[in-house]
Amino acid sequence: MEQTTIALTWGVVLILLPLAGAMLAFLFRRVxxxxxxxxxxxxxxxxxxxxxxxxxxGTLHHAxxxxxxxxxxxxxxxxxxxxxxxxxxxxxxxxxLYAPAYFRDESRKAEQFWPLWLFLWTGLNALFLSADIFNLxxxxxxxxxAAVALTALPxxxxxxxxxxRYLLATLLGSLLYLLGVxxxxxxxxxxxxxxxxxxxxxxxxxxxxxxxxxxxxxLKTALFPLHFWLPPAHASAPAPVSALLSALxxxxxxxxxxxxxxxxxxxxxxxxxxxxxxxxxxxxxxGSLQALRQTRLKLLIAYSTVAQLGYLFLxxxxxxxxxATAWSAVAYLALSHALAKAAMFxxxxxxxxxxxHDRIADLDRVVQRLPLTTGAFALAGVSIMGLPPSGGFIGxxxxxxxxxxxxxxxxxxxxxxxxxxxAGYIFKVLGHAFTEAPETHEPIEVPASMEWAALLLAxxxxxxxxxxxxxxxxxxxxxxxxxSEVMP
Amino acid sequence: xxxxxxYALTGLGLFSLGLYALIVHAHLLRKILALNVMGSGVFLVLxxxxxxxxxxxxxxxxxxxxxxxxxxxxxxxxxALVLMLRVRAATGRTVLPDRQSD
Numbered sequence: 001m002e003q004t005t006i007a008l009t010w011g012v013v014l015i016l017l018p019l020a021g022a023m024l025a026f027l028f029r030r031v032x033x034x035x036x037x038x039x040x041x042x043x044x045x046x047x048x049x050x051x052x053x054x055x056x057x058g059t060l061h062h063a064x065x066x067x068x069x070x071x072x073x074x075x076x077x078x079x080x081x082x083x084x085x086x087x088x089x090x091x092x093x094x095x096x097l098y099a100p101a102y103f104r105d106e107s108r109k110a111e112q113f114w115p116l117w118l119f120l121w122t123g124l125n126a127l128f129l130s131a132d133i134f135n136l137x138x139x140x141x142x143x144x145x146a147a148v149a150l151t152a153l154p155x156x157x158x159x160x161x162x163x164x165r166y167l168l169a170t171l172l173g174s175l176l177y178l179l180g181v182x183x184x185x186x187x188x189x190x191x192x193x194x195x196x197x198x199x200x201x202x203x204x205x206x207x208x209x210x211x212x213x214x215x216x217x218x219l220k221t222a223l224f225p226l227h228f229w230l231p232p233a234h235a236s237a238p239a240p241v242s243a244l245l246s247a248l249x250x251x252x253x254x255x256x257x258x259x260x261x262x263x264x265x266x267x268x269x270x271x272x273x274x275x276x277x278x279x280x281x282x283x284x285x286x287g288s289l290q291a292l293r294q295t296r297l298k299l300l301i302a303y304s305t306v307a308q309l310g311y312l313f314l315x316x317x318x319x320x321x322x323x324a325t326a327w328s329a330v331a332y333l334a335l336s337h338a339l340a341k342a343a344m345f346x347x348x349x350x351x352x353x354x355x356x357h358d359r360i361a362d363l364d365r366v367v368q369r370l371p372l373t374t375g376a377f378a379l380a381g382v383s384i385m386g387l388p389p390s391g392g393f394i395g396x397x398x399x400x401x402x403x404x405x406x407x408x409x410x411x412x413x414x415x416x417x418x419x420x421x422x423a424g425y426i427f428k429v430l431g432h433a434f435t436e437a438p439e440t441h442e443p444i445e446v447p448a449s450m451e452w453a454a455l456l457l458a459x460x461x462x463x464x465x466x467x468x469x470x471x472x473x474x475x476x477x478x479x480x481x482x483x484s485e486v487m488p
Numbered sequence: 489x490x491x492x493x494x495y496a497l498t499g500l501g502l503f504s505l506g507l508y509a510l511i512v513h514a515h516l517l518r519k520i521l522a523l524n525v526m527g528s529g530v531f532l533v534l535x536x537x538x539x540x541x542x543x544x545x546x547x548x549x550x551x552x553x554x555x556x557x558x559x560x561x562x563x564x565x566x567x568a569l570v571l572m573l574r575v576r577a578a579t580g581r582t583v584l585p586d587r588q589s590d
Binding site (some may be wrong): 182 | 501503507510516519523526528529533534537547549550553556557560563564567568570574575578579584585590
């Protein structure tokens with residue numbers, strides 16, 4: 001590891017920049033919005049610079065304070081981390097473009113939003129760059145606390161109870177994870193993922209740690225049946241916050257689970273992969289059916305998140321024999337879901353602003369009156385349904401192909417059924433968007449930046465379908481999936 | 489029974505006790521306290537298992553982790569308590585509603 005200590009300078013900047021921005025935005029409240037937008041733009045540029053450095057030099061390592069593992073804290077950036085960091089930057093930039101107009105009439109809310117959002121961004125960047133399981137715990141908590149505070153921002157009763165439920169779930173998840181860390185440290189004397197990967201061997205300690213850490217992370221990722229906290233929290237938060245939670249925060253705990261699985265538990269967790277696949281399949285069907293039943297747009301989108309998260313877990317049983325393809329499919333799905341779901345929540349925020357409600361049945365001819373927003377919702381829907389040429393299509397196609405090649409007809413059927421159900425709930429919304437509602441109302445003007453932010457994200461989700469080759473080769477840098485086969 | 493095992497088992501006992509209380513009690517203050525008891529259990533496991541070789545010196549790294557963990561727990565508890573007070577002010581009750589209205 002010592003010979004590759006090319007200073008991961010961009011990575012350190014990526015953590016310090018939003019942290020500094022958050023503190024400045026907290027201190028200088030009057031100019032919080034300006035500081036926030038400036039920080040968002042600078043952080044996004046830094047993420048791109050880091051991606052360039054990783055593409056040129058391969059995996060980067062950095063020992064914080066010059067200590068190095070096993071005593072110090074190591075940062076690491078490989079293809080998978082860079083993909084997640086770029087995803088965060090893309091969604092983060094769009095939300096930072098959206099938020100000023102959204103909070104225009106509520107300056108106090110804006111003053112509270114910017115520091116919390118930038119703290120959340122700090123936590124996300126630190127999480128994707130961390131290379132030891134204890135540091136991952138700290139970043140998980142940073143992330144969880146900022147996310148809960150953002151959920152509670154509206155201050156209404158439903159948002160507060162949703163945030164409280166979310167806080168209890170996220171703290172329980174963290175404690176389960178931390179107990180697993182304690183057991184792993186006792187068993188193998190290190191918290192560094194690379195060192196653990198070498199030392200770990202089948203024993204009761206490892207199985208207990210696997211059980212505790214997986215349960216904690218599944219609770220935070222809201223996999224069925226541990227999803228109970230997600231719909232109320234995601235549906236009652238302000239639109240930009242819902243977008244952040246659904247697009248990025250649940251992906252962060254999934255990323256940790258994926259890392260642990262790939263490097264520590266993968267060869268030891270026989271049977272667990274089948275369980276994950278089964279829960280994922282149930283999540284797809286249950287989440288989609290619940291989404292279809294909803295009468296409120298934001299709850300519909302939140303249940304759609306529960307369903308789409310299920311797809312990520314289908315890869316665990318498939319990866320046993322086709323590792324690299326299944327994992328690349330998952331990374332791609334996570335990325336395209338982030339863009340599409342953020343676009344959907346922002347579009348829902350526009351409709352809520354426009355009509356003063358988010359009852360699906362009372363959407364009143366919004367397709368003529370808010371064409372950009374409806375277009376954003378439809379384009380994002382294309383990616384969620386998994387229709388070509390979107391990014392969602394590439395991810396689901398790769399997964400489906402692996403399932404068929406392995407003769408897993410059940411999983412393939414669930415994937416196709418999930419796509420059909422997704423089409424059902426998206427067309428339900430679009431159908432009401434075209435028709436006149438029984439009660440018409442005076443529309444409230446929606447600022448252009450809010451419409452464009454949603455549309456740009458949705459277009460990104462569709463354009464990802466054309467970027468499959470460069471994106472898949474980016475994921476492969478540093479060989480995060482232990483690939484022995486060549487990417488398609 | 490070695491002292492190490494005693495600490496570890498006590499820690500696991502506290503963790504299970506806290507988990508039980510978190511599930512059965514409806515009052516939010518009790519839930520927050522239950523989470524704190526669970527946290528103490530984890531810290532005890534971390535600290536207790538620090539003596540990895542029976543005769544050797546204890547490992548200082550878990551102590552550092554416990555200190556970090558306590559800082560995180562204090563911050564989380566503060567947020568939880570503020571949120572609980574706000575929930576009480578908004579709904580007049582200190583319990584979460586059974587099911588959210590769809």
